Amino acid sequence: MKKTMPTAVPQESDTVEWKKSLGEWKEIVETCAALASADGGRIWIGVAPDGQTVGVQVGKGTMEGLANKIAQNTSPRQTPVISRVARGEKTLIIVNVTESPAKPVYAFDRPYRRSGCTNQRLSTEEAMHLFMASRAITWDYTLPDDASMADIDPAVVRRFLKVAKAERQWDVSSDTPAEQVLRQLGLIRDNRLTVAAVLLFGRNPQRLMTQAMLRCARFKGTNEVHFLDMKVIQGNIIEQVEEAMAFVRRNTRMAVEIKGLQREENWEYPLDALREAIVNAVCHRDYASSANVQVRIFDDRLDVWNPGGLPEGMTVNDLRGVHESKPRNRLVANAFFLIKYVEQFGTGTGRIIADCLGHGLPEPEFESRPDRFRAIFRPRAITESTKTDAELNDRQRSALAYIQKHGHITRSRYEAELGVPMRTANRELKDLVVKGVVLRHGAGRSFRYVLAGVGGKQVASNGKQVASDRKVPS
CATH class of the missing domain: 3.30.565.60 (Heat Shock Protein 90)
Incomplete structure (x- = not known):
């Protein structure tokens, strides 16, 4: 507890707190606990909330009494360094709080931690987390x-x-x-x-x-x-x-x-x-x-x-x-x-x-x-083409893969490749035409089914568009 040379008062922050007078000693104790639970910091006593330096009266035993109040009402027990400084004709008290290795620090049996310019009272859950984190548990x-x-x-x-x-x-x-x-x-x-x-x-x-x-x-x-x-x-x-x-x-x-x-x-x-x-x-x-x-x-x-x-x-x-x-x-x-x-x-x-x-x-x-x-x-x-693809059965998808590889498919080839009767082949090929996936070319027995062109591209078996320079068979 010593007197130091004049110094500027820093702005309030996560490591700085202003207190107007020693009459706020309970709030000072809480701030000590909050700072110790975080990164430490300083409490400037004799500074009004608007930043005006008002000073404090320091008599015999003033700083010792403050130190005792802090120590007796914090857990783990905090013993900050307390000093006084002159600022013009005013006297300020500075409480230097160091970071506590064991956290959280309690004031009046309540856990606190500094957050921005405020002292936050911790919930039971938050206090537990801080306790374990500070002890690597x-x-x-x-x-x-x-x-x-x-x-x-x-x-x-x-x-x-x-x-x-x-x-x-x-x-x-x-x-x-x-x-x-x-x-x-x-x-x-x-x-x-x-x-x-x-x-x-x-x-x-x-x-x-x-x-x-x-x-x-x-x-x-x-x-x-x-x-x-x-x-x-x-x-x-x-x-x-x-x-x-x-x-x-x-x-x-x-x-x-x-x-x-x-x-x-x-x-x-x-x-x-x-x-x-x-x-x-x-x-x-x-x-x-x-x-x-x-x-x-x-x-x-x-x-x-x-x-x-x-x-x-x-x-x-x-x-x-x-x-x-x-x-x-x-x-x-x-x-x-x-x-x-x-x-x-x-x-x-x-x-x-x-x-x-x-x-x-x-x-x-x-x-x-x-x-x-x-x-x-x-x-x-989800695109329209993938929606259409989801509506096709496995034989139709296999037929599209065949067309993509060979350029076209006929009804008879559909029957042979997929093992279905003529009626089923006709129905499923017609369904592909109705859905706009394939086009029918030719006449009579020369009917062939090719992939439908979409903007100069063709619809592939997976519903996506693929480039094609293949000539449409007739």
């Missing part, structure tokens, strides 16, 4: 009440070992006792199960954590008004991923494309990209939140939601390139790495983007808020 490292080895399913542990050995050559025998496996994975602490142990291998994790569920829904249209299908998935989080993918396959379409004479089937969305998004949601969600991971399927998009935004300091733009891996649940992430659900190199979102673009889909959208993260997938743009 993730939530899945905590110890749930009333959990024992009786809650662990040994069969799930054995299946995990089998996959881990196949995918990562993890050298642990498949007959290793479940408790020993959990200890090797760091899932037992102080002889008690961690949250991660229950989430990964529990018989019924929802008994201890009701929020650890995954909700899937298929809606009619583009909003959440009418359900077509819904499933609430419980059980361990490894099985949740597989059940969610089964729901996705059941509720998304498969497109059929003929290339040459080969039939290719492609899902409406690339399954590898969706799986990566669901794994990320389950692995990196905030399990302290009461919300659930959700997969929402609409006519025009598929959304994957998870509670909890991006790690501090990371932005949505960072996800488009290789970035540092900052798992919210390190123990879960480590187990997922062993079964090759994640790579732990910050490349997951990059693979999602590349997979979508590689399948001709738009780049997925990522949206991050403090309480949630959302990945939005959109299908290919």
